[in-house]
Amino acid sequence: MKKLINNPNFVVEDMIQGIAAAHPEYLRKSTKGNILMRSDAPVKGKVALVSGGGSGHEPAHAGYIGRGMLSAAVLGSVFTSPTPDQIYEAIKEVDGGKGVLLIIKNYTGDVMNFDMAKDMADMDGIKVDSVVVNDDVAVEDSTFTAGRRGIAGTVFVHKISGAKAEQGASLEEVKRVAEKTVANVRSMGMALTPCIVPAAGNPNFTLKDDEMEIGIGIHGEPGIHREKIKRADDIAEELLDKILKDMTFRNGEEAAVMVNGMSGTPLMELYIINKRVNEILTQKGINIHRTFVGEYMTSLEMAGCSITLLKLDRELKELLDEKSNTLGFKVV
């Protein structure tokens, strides 16, 4: 295990210190646990947005804290849901009196713990609602999930509901656009290499030197199949094909595209994937409104990528284009 860490059992705590020290202009650490939140939280009269989950997916979710996106992120241990009481503390920290929306990636542990936190906050009289993101078209149920998994498409949900909240919308309205985003976003990923959870010390799965896995999850959960590594163009086609089978685009309709790196894959390779993604979508008559290429939802040091398509109507497009200022996602 070759990692820049101190103690495998304290990677999340060390990381949180490093993030809070780096970016006081965006965020600060709560005294109530492994919670990072907007430096100006709670913002009075604005719906607050809370997300989070297991660590190891950076910049998700702490990197999306700030103006136009999240109010707080709750950081669990690596690949492990944060506890209900941590999430509950985050809700209390950021509630500005207008309610709190929880944005949950669809994993059984996350959904259960965020729901319990919601119930705890309800008893305090805080208005809380939630959306569950399940953008991964690879598999219907998986190791940690009933239904589809939530992956990189979650970042678009942060962005669009965050923009709506920043406009002063009600909790119901913010939830409505979050759900509309969930309904219109699809993703699929692949891996070239596994990753190592620091406290475990060993790879979470193995792949032969000439193998890749298609449809893998962001915790190394099994995907659809393994095969010999193909050309980047063919990989892009295979991922997009499965995504487009699950969405309907009429000619001239618009999309936002995300080519997301799992962390170990250099930007050069992500752009090579995007070359083919762009060609295919253009051929199909889909207008690409914006393209995001980079690391948005990672899996420790795993090499690989995912492709996300978000179908845009006028409302989603306007909200996507609103300014946001966070570490991991700036719209200027």
Add this chain to the structure above:
Amino acid sequence: MKKLINNPNFVVEDMIQGIAAAHPEYLRKSTKGNILMRSDAPVKGKVALVSGGGSGHEPAHAGYIGRGMLSAAVLGSVFTSPTPDQIYEAIKEVDGGKGVLLIIKNYTGDVMNFDMAKDMADMDGIKVDSVVVNDDVAVEDSTFTAGRRGIAGTVFVHKISGAKAEQGASLEEVKRVAEKTVANVRSMGMALTPCIVPAAGNPNFTLKDDEMEIGIGIHGEPGIHREKIKRADDIAEELLDKILKDMTFRNGEEAAVMVNGMSGTPLMELYIINKRVNEILTQKGINIHRTFVGEYMTSLEMAGCSITLLKLDRELKELLDEKSNTLGFKVV
């Protein structure tokens, strides 16, 4: 070699297509070769900034094209300087009548080819000047360099001279702040793993499972020494120690910090490094004005990091804080 590529000999061309397709709002490809430039180039009455070098360091340098930073980047083959005629074409593409500043990382091939391009442009009557960045304190001369190497500190030179150019300053003034930045920036890096140049197909060096190399260059050039992997805190101390031996800070003076990932190292680990960097600088009475943690100057899929310190006076600080809008570096 596990890479998301098509043909190892065309990774740069495929990448350029992918970048240009993704970001028409920032940049476009020149018809004159492997040159990416501001979508609004040439900008009349503004000094133009041209950088570049071998590919494999993304987002450097194409990711720094845009308002407040570069006018164009010239993309050589992987780890190989662009040719003089490519650089010359880039100069002609972006010259807006007020002159062109070349920002060169100190590698023998780059310096030679950028200088030849400057001579070619001189003969056309284009006003061209250049600065050479040599921020790497690890070694005095190395495999590809006479004198110190230019690494991640180059990004601060792009930012600060870009801000000055955007203000309408003369070529002499833009060059002056670029040189002032070079004089005040120091970096040092380390690696946990090698990387593989696609056309070569084999790692550029080897490290044992428990080894790291301190002072390595961004092309895998030998550093200072190899040793057993240490704790992140100890690595941060070792790199900073060497950097601070080469700079003088009086109590209360300000710095910008960059913790740069070589690409294979996840953001989590970079923030763990930053935790200790922040502690050490704070203990030494150095005021940290801004911290940048992420991938700014990479080395294909190499795992490792570098630390950069930029000592700020009032002028450098104001220019660093000016707005910039590029793929890889946004100041909002």
